[in-house]
Amino acid sequence: MRAVTDDATTARVTAGFGRHFVVEDTSGVGRVATRRGKRGDITVGDQVQLTLGASGQAVIEAALPRASVLMRAEGTREKTLAANIDQIAIVFAARPGFNPHFVWRALLAAHGAHIGALAILNKNDLPDLAEASAFLAQLAALGHTTLAISAKLGADQAKGALLPFLRDRNTLLVGQSGMGKSTLLNLLVPDAGARTQELSLRLNLGKQTTSSSRWFRLPEGGGLVDSPGFQSFGLRHLDQRALAAALPEFARVAGQCRFLDCQHLEEPDCAVRAALERREVDPARYAFYRQLMTELRG
Numbered sequence: 001m002r003a004v005t006d007d008a009t010t011a012r013v014t015a016g017f018g019r020h021f022v023v024e025d026t027s028g029v030g031r032v033a034t035r036r037g038k039r040g041d042i043t044v045g046d047q048v049q050l051t052l053g054a055s056g057q058a059v060i061e062a063a064l065p066r067a068s069v070l071m072r073a074e075g076t077r078e079k080t081l082a083a084n085i086d087q088i089a090i091v092f093a094a095r096p097g098f099n100p101h102f103v104w105r106a107l108l109a110a111h112g113a114h115i116g117a118l119a120i121l122n123k124n125d126l127p128d129l130a131e132a133s134a135f136l137a138q139l140a141a142l143g144h145t146t147l148a149i150s151a152k153l154g155a156d157q158a159k160g161a162l163l164p165f166l167r168d169r170n171t172l173l174v175g176q177s178g179m180g181k182s183t184l185l186n187l188l189v190p191d192a193g194a195r196t197q198e199l200s201l202r203l204n205l206g207k208q209t210t211s212s213s214r215w216f217r218l219p220e221g222g223g224l225v226d227s228p229g230f231q232s233f234g235l236r237h238l239d240q241r242a243l244a245a246a247l248p249e250f251a252r253v254a255g256q257c258r259f260l261d262c263q264h265l266e267e268p269d270c271a272v273r274a275a276l277e278r279r280e281v282d283p284a285r286y287a288f289y290r291q292l293m294t295e296l297r298g
Ligand code: GDP
Pocket: 122, 123, 124, 125, 126, 149, 150, 151, 152, 153, 154, 175, 176, 177, 178, 179, 180, 181, 182, 183, 184
């Protein structure tokens, strides 16, 4: 492998297709670059050093150290969602119906990556919001940052509410399909659709869509990363021993368990299970915890 030369430029990876990547320099100029040799070590959001190959083709020589990396598991495979993200914005809506576990899992992924999170209830123009609003209120009571918006019918208001959280930060957007993630992305990055089209033309992708995340510059400063659609947010890469500490209502009482290493499963004098009996821990959250304890690595 060639050494990184002095004239190497630094760029941000904004999309990836196998060994081909789209990179953007600091002025926003995009180009296609290939990764020589190694595979699988570059992800969207990485800052990389480029050199120009003999044919004028940009070559990724090295990736700079990451401030953070976000992963999810799919079965036994671990997939990288993005690097250098400051926070996850999790979008959900009352319709077509959301899975609370998806939201809780995304919050745990953020916690595990030592980054922030923002839970967004979209489509707050819909009637019959009771269940979704109660879910959002529970998240707020747990100490999470929450927002309720209508990306479609209250676009200006939604933008105004979101920008203070998004400006000058790098945010990964996640959500089950149908929650309004694309609507939100297009609201915040008005040329997102056009840029995606331009990219597939340039890379000859036709109608084939990418399974990787896409990085967009936020006009107000910062980055917004669209994640590919997925249903399962596997967390098996997280440490089972750190799980209770990542659930605020568990962490609050866990210090009072009889055993220091209590797993809050069958142990006697468990303060978490006592809180569950008093309904200070939501049974649905406890069931979620038990499910994750069997999923995460021991
Ligand atoms: P995605 O699959 O998460 O990217 O969702 P889309 O952005 O494609 O939106 C799914 C559907 O929900 C579309 O029909 C949107 O028009 C609609 N939608 C998005 N945001 C809102 C909203 O705030 N209110 C309502 N009522 N519908 C919305």
